[in-house]
Amino acid sequence: MKKIIKLTESDLTKIVKRVIVEMADEKLSPMDWEEIWFKLRKISRTFAFPEFKNRYFSFGGLDFYYNEDDGSLELAKAYRDPYAWRNTYEDGVEVLEKYANKVESLIEESGLDLKFEMGPKFNMRISKR
Numbered sequence: 001m002k003k004i005i006k007l008t009e010s011d012l013t014k015i016v017k018r019v020i021v022e023m024a025d026e027k028l029s030p031m032d033w034e035e036i037w038f039k040l041r042k043i044s045r046t047f048a049f050p051e052f053k054n055r056y057f058s059f060g061g062l063d064f065y066y067n068e069d070d071g072s073l074e075l076a077k078a079y080r081d082p083y084a085w086r087n088t089y090e091d092g093v094e095v096l097e098k099y100a101n102k103v104e105s106l107i108e109e110s111g112l113d114l115k116f117e118m119g120p121k122f123n124m125r126i127s128k129r
Contacts, residue, residue, distance in 0.1 A: 026071075026128075027128070028071040028072075028127075028128055029071065030055050030066050031052075032071075033050065033057060034050045034052050034057075036112060037049075037050040038050070039110065039112060040106065040107075040110055040112070043106055043109060043110055044106050046059055046060045046106075056076070059099075059103055060099060061079075061099070062076075062099055062124070063076045064076070064124070064126060067125075070127065072125050072126060072127035072128075073126040074123070074125050075122065075123065075124035075125070079122075080096075080122040080123060080124075081122075082095070082096060082122070100116075100122070100124060103116055103126070104118075113128065114127065114128060114129065115127055115128075115129050
């Protein structure tokens with residue numbers, strides 16, 4: 001049985017906005033990230049096999065951990081310190097910036113609708129767009 005429903009333009013606008021908000025609120029699960037990480041690994045072997053049990057995902061020498069709050073991956077705090085990479089701050093910054101550029105480039109190349117952000121003090125984050 002078919003039913004005809006009449007919607008005003010206002011009703012339709014509200015429905016569309018609600019759907020957009022709900023889609024934006026979806027967060028990725030650790031299982032989603034595992035699948036994504038395997039796809040990224042096909043692009044570059046620097047994406048190591050994901051460690052699902054501990055919820056960390058390695059890229060080269062960087063370990064990203066799953067953030068329960070928003071479903072993103074964040075660089076572990078121990079890896080944010082330039083001195084952890086080199087004896088001088090400037091050399092460590094150079095290493096971290098190279099990593100950041102490489103990760104960002106590969107994320108963009110992947111076409112997986114992900115974004116890479118690097119905040120102050122090398123707080124790197126990978127999330128859904």
